[in-house]
Amino acid sequence: xxxxxxxxVSLYSYQNAYYDGVLDLEGCLRETAKSGATxxxxxxxxxxxxxxxxxxxxxxxxxxxxxLKTYGLTPSCYDAFLEMRxxxxxxxxxxxxxxxxxxxxxLAKLLGFPVLRTLVSTPMExxxxxxxxxxxxxxxxxxxxxxxxSLNSGWADGYMEMIRRTGTKYFGFIPDxxxxxxxxxxxxxxxxxxxxxxxxxxxxxxxxxxxxxxxGFVKIRYDLNLGKANMEYRMANGxxxxxxxxxxxxxxxxxxxxxSDSFAYSWSDxxxxxxxxxxxxxxxxxxYHLDENxxxxxVAIPEVVEAYKRAGYTGYLSTEYEGGTETNxxxxxxxxxxxxxxxxxxxxxIEG
Amino acid sequence: xxxxxxxxxxFQNVYQNDECIGFSFEFKLQYYRGxxxxxxxxxxxxxxxxxxxxxxxxxxxxxxxxxxxxxxxxIDPAYRWEFGEYGKVTVLMPGxxxxxxxxxxxxxxxxxxxxxxxxxxxxxxxFTIA
Numbered sequence: 090x091x092x093x094x095x096x097x098v099s100l101y102s103y104q105n106a107y108y109d110g111v112l113d114l115e116g117c118l119r120e121t122a123k124s125g126a127t128x129x130x131x132x133x134x135x136x137x138x139x140x141x142x143x144x145x146x147x148x149x150x151x152x153x154x155x156x157l158k159t160y161g162l163t164p165s166c167y168d169a170f171l172e173m174r175x176x177x178x179x180x181x182x183x184x185x186x187x188x189x190x191x192x193x194x195x196l197a198k199l200l201g202f203p204v205l206r207t208l209v210s211t212p213m214e215x216x217x218x219x220x221x222x223x224x225x226x227x228x229x230x231x232x233x234x235x236x237x238x239s240l241n242s243g244w245a246d247g248y249m250e251m252i253r254r255t256g257t258k259y260f261g262f263i264p265d266x267x268x269x270x271x272x273x274x275x276x277x278x279x280x281x282x283x284x285x286x287x288x289x290x291x292x293x294x295x296x297x298x299x300x301x302x303x304x305g306f307v308k309i310r311y312d313l314n315l316g317k318a319n320m321e322y323r324m325a326n327g328x329x330x331x332x333x334x335x336x337x338x339x340x341x342x343x344x345x346x347x348x349s350d351s352f353a354y355s356w357s358d359x360x361x362x363x364x365x366x367x368x369x370x371x372x373x374x375x376x377y378h379l380d381e382n383x384x385x386x387x388v389a390i391p392e393v394v395e396a397y398k399r400a401g402y403t404g405y406l407s408t409e410y411e412g413g414t415e416t417n418x419x420x421x422x423x424x425x426x427x428x429x430x431x432x433x434x435x436x437x438x439i440e441g
Numbered sequence: 442x443x444x445x446x447x448x449x450x451x452f453q454n455v456y457q458n459d460e461c462i463g464f465s466f467e468f469k470l471q472y473y474r475g476x477x478x479x480x481x482x483x484x485x486x487x488x489x490x491x492x493x494x495x496x497x498x499x500x501x502x503x504x505x506x507x508x509x510x511x512x513x514x515x516i517d518p519a520y521r522w523e524f525g526e527y528g529k530v531t532v533l534m535p536g537x538x539x540x541x542x543x544x545x546x547x548x549x550x551x552x553x554x555x556x557x558x559x560x561x562x563x564x565x566x567x568f569t570i571a
Contacts (some may be wrong), residue, residue, distance in 0.1 A: 101473070104473050104524075105444070107524065107525055108444065108469065108524065108525040109444065109445070109525075110525065132473075132474055134474040134475055134476075134524075135473060135474040135475065135524050136524070138475065138521070138523050139518045139519065139521060140475060140518060140521060141518065142518050170474065170553070170554070170555065171554065171555065172477070172480065172553075172554045173554045174480070174552065174554040175477065175479055175480070175516055175554070176479055176513065176514065176516075177479070177480075177482065177513055177552070178513075208555040209555075210554065210555040210556075211555075315557060316557050319557075
């Protein structure tokens with residue numbers, strides 16, 4: 090199959106540098122271009138102050154498109170947050186949520202993004218209720234497929250049914266590379282080691298993870314009650330036995346924390362990408378830690394990118410460096426360097 | 442090396458009509474995007490081991506000051522707590538803090554809508570009141 094895989098960076102990746110005041114929005118764009126990427130993903134709520142007001146102004150948009158031109162970047166994906174629990178005493182009505190979704194679709198369009206990322210918590214009715222508007226604006230809605238969710242699962246079938254029923258071309262999936270973690274990230278292990286986890290317990294969790302990868306993860310099913318579906322998923326994947334083994338080995342809070350966190354990662358067969366390629370138009374290439382040889386310690390980048398090539402993918406692989414949230418309290422991570430290494434790893438895999 | 446949460450230069454007693462009514466500090470939210478004040482569920486502040494009642498806190502963002510309960514309905518873009526920016530918290534406490542070293546611990550509780558649970562961040566530091 091002919092493929093045309095492009096590289097992008099989600100500015101989420103630079104959250105530490107932005108938080109510390111090292112980079113502003115323009116600085117993030119400059120670093121993105123320096124990394125070799127040609128696409129850029131944005132979380133408007135992260136880096137546009139007084140969201141969403143500036144996006145409606147000609148002045149801000151002139152600045153935004155000016156930067157894109159200066160740095161040679163193309164908008165890839167707008168990451169939206171549907172704040173349906175804006176108030177603590179109620180959930181917004183479906184009508185209110187659809188209006189919020191339409192607002193975000195319009196904002197994405199104003200900034201030149203062809204794709205809007207929505208989260209698994211978005212109700213099906215809100216997605217369906219926004220499809221016509223998405224089509225009129227020319228912005229596709231992509232549902233992030235983030236561990237513990239996966240393609241080719243009961244959960245994904247729920248959305249496939251909607252796609253078939255409506256015949257829409259404006260909804261699909263955005264795989265997150267966290268679902269292709271062959272190992273747990275070394276930084277995660279190090280974080281819990283520093284918090285006092287025992288080597289024996291770390292090993293028990295690592296071995297249990299390796300066993301899940303070898304046997305294949307039991308997939309999550311579709312359920313409006315995500316908490317319930319998630320707990321069933323964990324139990325079906327041997328959480329109880331692993332927790333018992335950790336406790337038996339004298340595990341404390343740090344050991345149990347590592348054990349519990351291990352369920353935020355998963356391994357899917359990369360063939361899932363080929364099976365679902367008609368519904369994949371953007372990808373969050375999540376990464377956790379790349380060593381000095383540009384090898385990612387958790388995600389099996391070359392194997393996964395090969396599947397994208399076989400599938401004939403023509404979209405972006407967009408670096409999403411997770412560093413900030415994994416390692417906040419323990420390390421000072423260099424997100425600029427990590428993004429550069431990840432872009433190099435993607436380049437080698439795509440061109441290799 | 443951890444990240445900076447509290448503004449090291451912002452701990453100070455607060456005076457009104459020559460009377461010390463409390464003290465104030467500034468910190469950053471431990472979350473990765475700007476948010477409306479309405480999704481901040483609580484700041485659980487402890488100073489030198491003493492827990493501060495929620496009703497004695499005032500939060501100032503972009504020049505306007507709110508009680509914790511008032512924040513529940515604050516959604517205007519003008520008062521978003523921006524990612525990476527300091528916001529100010531005033532602790533009403535007649536007499537304020539004595540000169541010298543003190544310890545502060547704040548648990549930030551934020552409820553992003555997409556998460557099945559609230560995010561809690563424990564933020565602590567020692568500081569000096571001149």
